[in-house]
Amino acid sequence: MNRLLPVLVTTAVFLVGFIICSLQYPNFASTRVVANLLTDNAFLGIVAVGMTFVIISGGIDLSVGSVIGFTTVFLALAIERHDVPPLVAFALVLVICAAFGAAMGAAIQYFDLPPFIVTLAGLFLARGASFLMSTESIAINAPLYSDIAGYAIRLPGGGRLTIIALMMLAVFVAGGVLLHFTRFGTNVYALGGSRASTALMGVRVGATTIRIYMLSSVLAGLSGIVFTFYTSAGYSLSAVGVELDTIAAVVIGGTMLTGGYGFVFGTFVGVLIQGLIQTYITFDGSLSSWWTKIATGVLLFAFIAFQQLLVVLARRPPRRVAGVVPS
Amino acid sequence: MKFKALLAATVVSTLASTLGAQAADLTIGFSQIGSESGWRAAETSVSKAEAKKRDITFKIADAQQKQENQIKAIRSFIAQGVDAIFLAPVVATGWDQVLKEAKESKIPVVLLDRDIDASGKDLYLTAVTSDSVHEGAVAGEWLAKTVGDKPCAVVELQGTVGASVATNRKKGFDTAIASHSNIKLVRSQTGDFTRAKGKEVMESFIKAEGGGKNICAVYAHNDDMMVGAIQAMKEAGLKPGTDVLTVSIDAVPDIFKAIAAGEANATVELTPNMAGPAFDAVVAYKDKGTVPPKWIQTESKLYTSADDPQKIYESKKGLGY
Numbered sequence: 001m002n003r004l005l006p007v008l009v010t011t012a013v014f015l016v017g018f019i020i021c022s023l024q025y026p027n028f029a030s031t032r033v034v035a036n037l038l039t040d041n042a043f044l045g046i047v048a049v050g051m052t053f054v055i056i057s058g059g060i061d062l063s064v065g066s067v068i069g070f071t072t073v074f075l076a077l078a079i080e081r082h083d084v085p086p087l088v089a090f091a092l093v094l095v096i097c098a099a100f101g102a103a104m105g106a107a108i109q110y111f112d113l114p115p116f117i118v119t120l121a122g123l124f125l126a127r128g129a130s131f132l133m134s135t136e137s138i139a140i141n142a143p144l145y146s147d148i149a150g151y152a153i154r155l156p157g158g159g160r161l162t163i164i165a166l167m168m169l170a171v172f173v174a175g176g177v178l179l180h181f182t183r184f185g186t187n188v189y190a191l192g193g194s195r196a197s198t199a200l201m202g203v204r205v206g207a208t209t210i211r212i213y214m215l216s217s218v219l220a221g222l223s224g225i226v227f228t229f230y231t232s233a234g235y236s237l238s239a240v241g242v243e244l245d246t247i248a249a250v251v252i253g254g255t256m257l258t259g260g261y262g263f264v265f266g267t268f269v270g271v272l273i274q275g276l277i278q279t280y281i282t283f284d285g286s287l288s289s290w291w292t293k294i295a296t297g298v299l300l301f302a303f304i305a306f307q308q309l310l311v312v313l314a315r316r317p318p319r320r321v322a323g324v325v326p327s
Numbered sequence: 328m329k330f331k332a333l334l335a336a337t338v339v340s341t342l343a344s345t346l347g348a349q350a351a352d353l354t355i356g357f358s359q360i361g362s363e364s365g366w367r368a369a370e371t372s373v374s375k376a377e378a379k380k381r382d383i384t385f386k387i388a389d390a391q392q393k394q395e396n397q398i399k400a401i402r403s404f405i406a407q408g409v410d411a412i413f414l415a416p417v418v419a420t421g422w423d424q425v426l427k428e429a430k431e432s433k434i435p436v437v438l439l440d441r442d443i444d445a446s447g448k449d450l451y452l453t454a455v456t457s458d459s460v461h462e463g464a465v466a467g468e469w470l471a472k473t474v475g476d477k478p479c480a481v482v483e484l485q486g487t488v489g490a491s492v493a494t495n496r497k498k499g500f501d502t503a504i505a506s507h508s509n510i511k512l513v514r515s516q517t518g519d520f521t522r523a524k525g526k527e528v529m530e531s532f533i534k535a536e537g538g539g540k541n542i543c544a545v546y547a548h549n550d551d552m553m554v555g556a557i558q559a560m561k562e563a564g565l566k567p568g569t570d571v572l573t574v575s576i577d578a579v580p581d582i583f584k585a586i587a588a589g590e591a592n593a594t595v596e597l598t599p600n601m602a603g604p605a606f607d608a609v610v611a612y613k614d615k616g617t618v619p620p621k622w623i624q625t626e627s628k629l630y631t632s633a634d635d636p637q638k639i640y641e642s643k644k645g646l647g648y
Contacts, residue, residue: 025407027406027407027408030406032405032406033403033406036399036402036403036406039402040395040398040399040402043395137394137418137419137420137421138420139419139420139421139444139446141446146423146424149423149424150424150427158432160428227395230395230398231394231395231398231420231421232420232421232423232424233394233418233420233421235394235418237392238393238394238395239395240393278396278399278403279399279403279406281388282356282386282388282399282400282403282404282407283386283403283407284386285356285384285385285386285387285388286386286387288389289388289389289390289391289396290389290391
């Protein structure tokens with residue numbers, strides 16, 4: 001029960017928030033708004049799944065926003081300027097991202113560097129590379145793009161469940177299975193608990209670390225692909241600062257920044273909460289959109305404080321029952 | 328008081344006559360780029376005032392310079408079922424899908440200040456933008472009229488190299504003075520649209536032209552560079568506004584202060600009131616089904632010392648420039 005408490009609290013916050021918004025704005029409780037929440041946050045959700053793995057393992061990945069930006073520019077150039085078929089371009093970019101992630105993971109493991117520094121270098125590298133390739137926004141006009149962007153499952157009430165929303169849901173399900181039901185997932189939790197004892201247990205710490213950062217970068221690449229579906233363009237300035245939104249979503253979703261604890265489902269709700277705040281502000285129409293950041297900051301702070309409280313409560317020795325002589 | 332000042336600032340008064348009470352009950356969402364420049368902040372505050380004047384419920388979403396935020400905002404406006412959407416696009420590409428969704432929901436979209444790629448041409452109702460070639464032409468015509476038949480050597484402070492606004496403002500000015508053989512463009516260099524650079528370049532112009540005695544007029548692609556150039560002229564002992572004529576573009580508050588002080592002569596306005604004509608187009612479209620032209624050009628009004636610059640300065644300074 002205690003283990004699930006943060007996720008339950010996050011879910012309750014989301015539901016209460018949604019109900020409050022719905023009471024205030026009659027059009028809020030509609031399939032349109034729900035489908036928009038999924039579509040608009042698809043790229044954030046996908047990259048947040050990878051971040052959940054990284055943070056549970058006790059690390060951090062600051063490079064994801066830049067990797068998304070790199071992916072969008074790479075795809076736009078490959079498809080539009082070099083006539084690479086879109087599916088080949090997708091495969092290519094995912095391979096590049098995997099190699100990039102593996103390199104960061106290896107640097108963290110074998111040079112014993114803090115993930116913060118290594119992935120910060122990754123952030124600059126990837127963003128710099130995308131600017132080097134192109135500084136302008138390049139439209140992608142491949143037929144596949146208009147097909148995918150135009151296709152959606154129509155929900156009653158005008159909502160459109162788009163392909164990218166479905167992709168995000170699929171990534172969450174796959175991520176949940178990988179984290180909670182495989183040996184790799186168990187190793188990720190173990191790493192977050194203690195690296196040294198994980199190594200002593202016979203887990204190949206190096207290989208696991210490299211795989212974790214590979215997974216994060218590949219999902220960032222996938223998120224970049226989704227981002228190009230979303231905007232039908234590649235732009236070197238896209239997804240600036242998304243790494244911070246992602247970390248916020250993961251932490252609001254109940255994952256401990258210190259590692260060893262968290263659920264993929266919590267991250268899903270964390271992403272939705274951020275989307276909900278943004279939607280509320282647009283519905284209101286008079287609030288500055290920067291309130292999104294402030295609300296996220298407040299929530300983040302509240303959740304970290306809440307987690308810390310749980311840790312303190314868990315560590316407290318059980319109270320002695322009156323009248324019993326300690327043995 | 329502030330509201331009155333805002334009203335006074337909405338200088339496209341010719342359009343004000345078309346206002347009516349029939350606009351009531353409309354809800355319009357505006358996806359604004361952000362507040363990166365003073366002009367854009369002024370556009371936001373003028374839009375709000377214009378909406379209030381027409382009793383329109385106006386919802387603004389500031390996208391913080393991000394296209395994804397603009398797309399989100401448009402989707403959310405569609406979900407709210409607004410009557411129309413205004414969009415100031417941060418980039419020209421990538422709007423087709425979300426604008427199709429708006430079209431499917433029969434919500435007209437009006438572009439403000441910037442255009443989008445040709446592929447989206449039938450997805451919006453109209454675009455309200457300024458014509459920067461025309462702005463340059465207005466500046467050039469004023470100069471031609473003011474100097475008459477006297478010979479006149481002009482120096483030009485260009486905007487950022489490669490920026491379409493700079494290219495267009497130069498083109499318009501060049502065309503306007505082409506038929507006047509007495510007016511000659513003697514020097515032209517970029518001042519990057521900034522005050523500091525405008526001052527620096529003007530200093531080098533003055534040196535190159537023998538202390539500035541030969542310069543008859545300065546043309547700057549924006550007011551900020553002109554403010555810098557005025558500073559440089561004063562430091563060189565010249566009298567801008569009397570010895571040297573000045574004409575620039577944008578009509579920011581500071582240039583009115585200079586005009587009021589007699590140190591600048593003319594400015595061409597890039598109006599922050601893009602929303603006013605857009606509101607009128609939407610109201611006419613909703614009430615009578617009048618389809619507006621695909622492009623509504625805003626007025627590029629010329630201001631000189633005859634237009635009570637002090638009063639305009641007072642009314643503009645609160646807009647966020």
